[in-house]
Amino acid sequence: MKSQRIPDTDSIEELSRFWDTHDLTDFADELEEVRTPVFVRGKEPTIAIALNSKEVQALKRIARSEGVKEAILVRQWVREKLRGSSSDKPSNKALQPSARRTRRG
Numbered sequence: 001m002k003s004q005r006i007p008d009t010d011s012i013e014e015l016s017r018f019w020d021t022h023d024l025t026d027f028a029d030e031l032e033e034v035r036t037p038v039f040v041r042g043k044e045p046t047i048a049i050a051l052n053s054k055e056v057q058a059l060k061r062i063a064r065s066e067g068v069k070e071a072i073l074v075r076q077w078v079r080e081k082l083r084g085s086s087s088d089k090p091s092n093k094a095l096q097p098s099a100r101r102t103r104r105g
Contacts, residue, residue, distance in 0.1 A: 006030050
């Protein structure tokens with residue numbers, strides 16, 4: 001009959017030292033099955049972007065050439081743009097719709 005038990009500690013160092021010198025199969029009677037997930041990753045918010053088929057094909061081609069999935073490429077582009085803008089910079093008027101209509105002739 002064994003005289004040692006699995007240490008009841010949260011210390012990674014202590015557990016590491018213990019498992020360096022012990023075998024898990026020797027403690028099968030102390031183990032319990034865990035049915036609920038220990039860690040559940042929360043879902044990130046998502047935004048849908050409408051693109052026409054020509055834009056989708058271009059996006060797929062660029063993503064493929066860079067060796068990444070389309071969503072990852074778009075995320076990189078958005079993050080780059082967000083890093084490049086800040087609240088203390090003047091707003092980019094070219095991105096905002098004009099308040100008055102002009103007549104072209």
